[in-house]
Amino acid sequence: MKKRQQKVRLIRAAIQLIFFIAAPSLFSTAFAGIKSVFLAIGGQQTVTWNSFLNITALLLIITILFGRHFCGYACAFGSLGDALYELTAFIRAKCFGKKKKHGYPEKWVHRLQKVKYVILAFLLLSCMTGFYSKLQGMSPWDVFSMVTAGKLPKAAYLVGTVLLILIMVGMCTQERFFCQFLCPMGAVFAMMPILPGALFKRNRPNCAPKCTLCKKRCPAHLDIDGDTAHSGECICCHACAAACPRQNIHMGEINTIK
Structure with missing residues (x-):
């Protein structure tokens, strides 16, 4: 059984690494498509199809047909979370002899999973009311996209940088911390009518x-x-x-x- 688990983890890690290198901005691109729709609605403009929506639609269709495999295998943010969690587990085992899986109690996990829906609603309402323009520089995934593209975030993105660091700390304490609790795109995927x-x-x-x-x-x-x-x-x-x-x-x- 341990060999089977190790094989699954290695295969998954290899696929994650490929997507992390080749397409680290898929998550940001997909959510940008959703934001573009609500920004247009808020600005009383005609919703027009764009390149962002191509990615959004593709990922939504894949999720409906095959489940949230994008989250498990292709999302760079999720892959970063897995890497940080496994690194923390390795350090715990080597330095403190704690080999058991660490994380939050089940009751708290199910409660915190609802937070991402609140974040999604807040962001979409911000787009519709015009408040989103005041949030520029506060997005941790925008900062993440800059870093993976080899760019250092400017001073205007200080809040987003701090939030990204805090999220990375959370990733060390709970498996799939961001995906489960904070990811607005994860909230969208979770609401899809999966076959x-x-x-x-x-x-x-x-x-x-x-x-x-x-x-x-x-x-x-x-x-x-x-x-x-x-x-x-x-x-x-x-x-x-x-x-x-x-x-x-x-x-x-x-x-x-x-």
Whole structure:
């Protein structure tokens, strides 16, 4: 089982690295498409299709058909979070002998997951009311895009830089800190009507007695049943399937597993 988990992590890390190098601004571009729509509405202008919306539409379609694989494998912000979390876990294990997964209690994780919807609503309302122009320089993902493009943020982006640093600190304390709690694009993805075949499911009768490895390994603390109210929070990292000792978790419909 450990070899299977290691294999899944290595494959995922390799894919993340490729996307991080080749397309680090996908997240910012996708959300820019959504902002452009609400900025046009707020300015009482005609909503026109643009290059940002091409990326937004593509990622939304992929999410509906295949789940949030973009979040789990292709988002540079998420990949940064995974790297910082794993680095912190490695340091904890080497320096303090703490090998267990660290993070927040399940109750707090589910509560904090709602914060990203508040952030999304605030940003979209800011776009519609014209307040968004006053937020220039405060966006941590704009600063992140500059850094990944090899540019140092200017003094006007001081607030955004500080917020990015604070988010990176949070990434060290909880797996997928930004994605789960703060990401406005993650909130959009979580509200998408994901097709049933794109959700992880398990054949509960075939589970080992009192086994909760899938839930313990899930960064979002989800019950892997395919129809949980939190299913939109699944980032398709495949950690649950890799952790299952009976290989009892699959994506798509499950009839019987013997």
